[in-house]
Amino acid sequence: MKAAPFAYVRPPTLDDVLAELAGGDGKVLAGGQSLVPVLAMRLGRPATLIDVTAVPELTEHGPTGRSGYRVAAAVRQRVVERDPAAQDVPLIPMAMPFVGHRELRSRGTVCGSLAHADPAAELPAVACCLDAQVEVSGPGGARTVSAQEFVTGAMTTTAGPEDVLTAVTFPTAGPGDGFGFAEIARRHGDFALAGVVCRVHVTGSGAVDSAVLTGFGISDRAVTRDVAALLATGEREEDLRPATIELAAEMVDTGGDTHGSTGYRRRLFAVLAARELARALRRAREGRTTT
Amino acid sequence: MTAAPDTPARPDTGARRLPAPVARVAAHETAAVTFTVNGTETTVEVPPRAHLGDVLRERLGLTGTHLGCEHGVCGMCTVLLDGEAARACLLFAVQCEGAEIVTVEGLGSPDDQHPLQQAFSAHHALQCGFCTPGMLMSSYDLLANAPEEAAENLPEAMSGVLCRCTGYRGILAAVSDVAGTYPDGVPEPRGCAPRMLVGRTSSGAGQAPEDAGTAAPQLTEVRLPSGPPSAVVDVTSPLTSPVDRVWGVLTDFDLLARCLPGARLVESLDEDRHRGRATVALGPVKLSFEGLAQVVERDPDAHRLRFHGQGKDTGGSATSADVVLVASPTPDGGTELTAHADVHLSGRVAQFGRALAGDVSRRLFEQFAAGVDEAAETGSVSEVTLGRRLGLAAGAARDAAVGAVRRTAQRLRARVRRRGDR
Known part of the structure; x- marks a missing residue:
């Protein structure tokens, strides 16, 4: 698999990069770890690759x-x-x-x-x-x-x-912040079938001040929701599960594929969301941020 | 683009110097690139699209680096670039000016094997040997740069290279053995003495035909593949226009094609067969399909239209679909448009797919429904509306005839975006 021919330039300044991009037929090349496979499969044929690593x-x-x-x-x-x-x-x-x-x-x-x-x-x-x-x-x-x-x-x-x-x-994180991250993929390093990222912030007394949950692999983009109200339903994983199941029904709208149906991804998402929210809350209260 | 002055940003602390600027190299020109391979500085004349794996094998005679998938998945071509493992197939040689590259030939020689090579031998960590160079270079990087990852979870840390003989146990045992023997870091590569690199001619080595299959075959009949579809799309959209006007759009193929972002009718072969062109642009992915749509059922009373569509991209990707559109009147005088499509994908686009195919198809149908509504209302679909509505950049007009329209639309889109960002 070889990329179709393209011109290559590595400009010294940002202005030069923008000048090369003018016309819209170029693509920015930094690490190329997502772009080059696309070129190799000839799913994209930009006229020019503009390498930004010399700026x-x-x-x-x-x-x-x-x-x-x-x-x-x-x-x-x-x-x-x-x-x-x-x-x-x-x-x-x-x-x-x-x-x-x-x-x-x-x-x-x-x-x-x-x-x-x-x-x-x-x-x-x-x-x-x-x-x-x-x-x-x-x-x-x-x-x-x-x-x-x-x-x-x-x-x-x-x-x-x-x-x-x-x-x-x-x-950056401050006092009272707690975080959670989890994903399920078929193999380590593959794209996630479903994943969650969350951030919980508590006040000095331990009350939930704000809570945000982002799901990925579940729609056509990462989807973010304010879940402060959801955290009022409990603080243990199993107490949060009913609410995250409801949330999954609303947030997970990918059509699914051979690796996992929509229903399976909803289930993954609901389990991961409840688990990581409970962890993030515990970490926030105990002032441990991530462990 | 500088950081706040009170906190000076640090340069990239990776052992990488700032690369020198490179003046534009045209697609069919070559550039002289100088880098060090296994301790020997060498200069090669390469076109921009030559990847490092090909250059090492075909131009420098270093065939120890194997090529498997050539799109970054299998890890066979793993080499060390400035001391860190990287995929040689995902690096163009022009990016490697000034780099220090170590291949498996540089790790050790038959007479003086690297401890990793000795351990692979002792633990029978290879069967066919095809993945071995990748495994060796990846494990060297792991033990030299991230030994803590090896201690934590070795199988995951070594998951970047595939072995199809399933010899993982031997491989992991070998790496684990070396990690135990050298807790403070694995010895340096020992095959990097200056040597003569075997030069080869540059004549077309490792170069694929530039534009294989540029002319998409002209289709005259739609044939749907058997077997389950790649994606099934069901979209129901409420439209404000009355059902008769919506039906009017559904039966006017020229107008109907314009409702689909990026699509255009090229010619009508007869009442039921229409040739068209559609472009899908998703980030770096840009596919241009030439195809045919054939109406197989048209029921004016039920406002039901069924057609088969088939398209081929010049890059060897193909798509076909069985589409049913039904317009039903709603009590408020509007219309409910339901679209059901069985979408079949083949070729490279199918490999790339994952759940994306269905998700993108669904968004396209939602945008299509909005286009139908506007067409029913006004009798046309404006480029501006199309542009604003599109998350998928409408590349409708790759051909020169409508290029001007596209540029205008892009400018307008850009303006809309900029306004939106403020």
């Missing part, structure tokens, strides 16, 4: 502002996985081992996962759950979009053909 500001990553962790477009998943500062966004180390395989994370980028927006991918779900801020540059200038608004459908985002996703900023 200095796109290789930056680290804490930003008071409570943010920012990752620019050319930063590889494995670099983030090993960055001690990324531990401040607990969902990153929780989710990262499930992103493809080690051999893919060595080249794949965090921003590339977001831009590709596969409905079963882990990092877009984490970004949606935390409502990370996505920076996009295009012919009209730079803009910042919340992750939930950024993804508009299966492999479809608000970034147009002349835009480039330049960075994403995840909010």
